[in-house]
């Protein structure tokens with residue numbers, strides 16, 4: 001019965017395999033390698049949004065789209081869509097934090113000053129109240145802030161979101177500071193201290209956060225007001241908590257046991273943040289591959305982020321953050337998937353290819369597109385996003401990262417069966433990937449979305465590739481060494497691109513439009529956050 005249902009939503013593997021033959025043979029490892037070599041070259045200077053290297057990358061992708069015969073789908077019938085951003089940089093000399101009248105603490109050394117999207121001068125003086133993770137999740141019957149008077153208070157929350165009983169996706173969604181802040185702002189809270197937790201620091205350590213944030217924080221030019229999120233490392237956290245006779249480790253222990261309670265910390269703090277702001281314009285690049293059926297309206301959106309971190313602090317003498325894996329490989333695979341889909345003689349739906357800017361700086365390009373869509377958003381039936389691929393080992397399994405929330409899962413299953421891949425649960429749910437790339441902005445606007453990912457299974461069914469991933473993550477992720485001087489397996493990259501092409505073609509050719517599952521967490525989350 002289940003198999004029958006699945007075939008109604010997606011094609012059978014045999015049928016999909018038959019249809020996909022032209023596209024599958026159009027995907028070549030050499031072509032993927034060539035795109036990555038261009039995009040990750042030092043000449044592109046790390047493709048930071050708003051900088052010259054990103055503009056060159058935009059032209060490259062637009063030229064490739066044009067050569068593939070796509071139609072421009074940006075602003076005013078061009079390939080590009082302008083995305084307006086603002087870079088806000090804290091002035092350490094004029095910014096400070098003091099607790100209970102203590103001497104001023106130093107930004108970027110004692111704490112991370114955060115950024116205010118809409119004001120260049122912030123001066124907040126208020127009492128502190130600890131509110132657990134600061135999460136209010138009505139659809140899960142969970143509220144860290146129940147009964148707390150937040151009016152005029154600075155909230156002190158644990159970075160991230162609760163573990164059990166939150167399912168991994170809910171945990172991911174509620175790590176988003178904006179999602180946490182919304183309900184607290186409505187109750188009059190005026191500031192945010194975020195206690196940095198070992199779990200989150202494992203993803204990005206304090207010194208690396210400092211290195212990135214010193215260069216400024218980039219916000220959307222349309223950002224809604226929200227106070228700066230002060231990042232508090234453990235030493236300072238213990239000082240904040242001392243008067244209430246507790247400590248960060250005690251709170252983390254209570255969190256583990258689901259026993260967090262709000263605490264009036266009995267101290268006041270003063271936050272002064274003076275920053276300079278600079279307007280930045282960068283671009284998304286958009287191309288449409290029209291359906292072959294006349295009058296077809298529905299669109300499948302395939303996206304990958306084009307930007308990376310640009311030029312920054314030298315590591316081992318190298319200042320260029322090339323972003324070869326992150327995310328030249330995603331763009332390269334998207335371009336070859338576009339070639340494959342363009343080779344197909346029949347397409348029931350149109351495909352939109354979207355190289356987005358501003359991902360590394362806060363998912364800005366995809367947020368901008370979903371707020372200012374250049375095609376009707378309601379016609380977009382699904383988003384498949386390509387980010388953080390692992391072109392270092394032959395894929396043997398797939399992690400769904402969002403597909404399991406909707407009937408996209410059926411398409412993934414058929415494409416996986418055809419590609420000889422098994423389906424694995426997320427081996428690193430603590431990384432909260434679903435909310436950390438561009439598919440999240442589509443999902444938040446109700447579009448079924450996924451960022452499929454290579455699992456760790458090796459040839460013998462073991463998890464040998466996990467060691468490769470973890471090593472890459474600690475030594476190359478967001479470092480200048482994510483460059484062309486690392487081992488790539490271009491055949492593995494092509495195998496993954498063929499699999500993603502099969503998923504895309506399955507959605508393009510299916511009778512039914514993908515839909516969220518009714519009993520799914522994200523469906524309920526969307527309903528309770530309208």
Ligand SMILES: [Zn+2]
Nearest residue numbers: 326327360478
């Ligand atoms: Zn990245």
